[in-house]
Amino acid sequence: VGVPPRSNSCPSQLATARAAKSHGIVAASPGLQSPLMDPAELKQRLDLMEDQLTSRNAELVAAEHALSQQTLELGRLRTGNSEAMDALDRAETHKHKYKAVKLELQDERQRRMQGEKETASLQ
Numbered sequence: 001v002g003v004p005p006r007s008n009s010c011p012s013q014l015a016t017a018r019a020a021k022s023h024g025i026v027a028a029s030p031g032l033q034s035p036l037m038d039p040a041e042l043k044q045r046l047d048l049m050e051d052q053l054t055s056r057n058a059e060l061v062a063a064e065h066a067l068s069q070q071t072l073e074l075g076r077l078r079t080g081n082s083e084a085m086d087a088l089d090r091a092e093t094h095k096h097k098y099k100a101v102k103l104e105l106q107d108e109r110q111r112r113m114q115g116e117k118e119t120a121s122l123q
Contacts (some may be wrong), residue, residue, distance in 0.1 A: 036042075 037045075
């Protein structure tokens with residue numbers, strides 16, 4: 001013992017009406033027997049939506065490609081930066097070694113000069 005439906009519309013018509021309404025397509029008055037929209041106009045709208053989606057998809061693919069390229073470039077820059085920092089560290093190390101050797105040579109020169117002065121004063 002089922003309850004009869006409240007309208008004479010079949011479920012697929014109701015689903016189509018709901019889908020059409022969600023896309024801004026307004027249905028005809030319930031008492032009229034006309035279709036929701038002229039098939040040619042509906043096809044034109046659907047073609048337009050498809051073109052817009054295709055265009056947007058192309059934009060997204062291009063943006064994804066650009067992002068991928070930027071990610072690769074960032075990786076190269078990070079690698080280059082890392083290599084530059086390593087080179088800077090090596091240069092700093094060499095600089096400190098050079099300063100240490102320079103100070104040793106200055107100390108040695110001062111010791112020699114002091115030794116020569118002491119030798120000269122003894123004679």
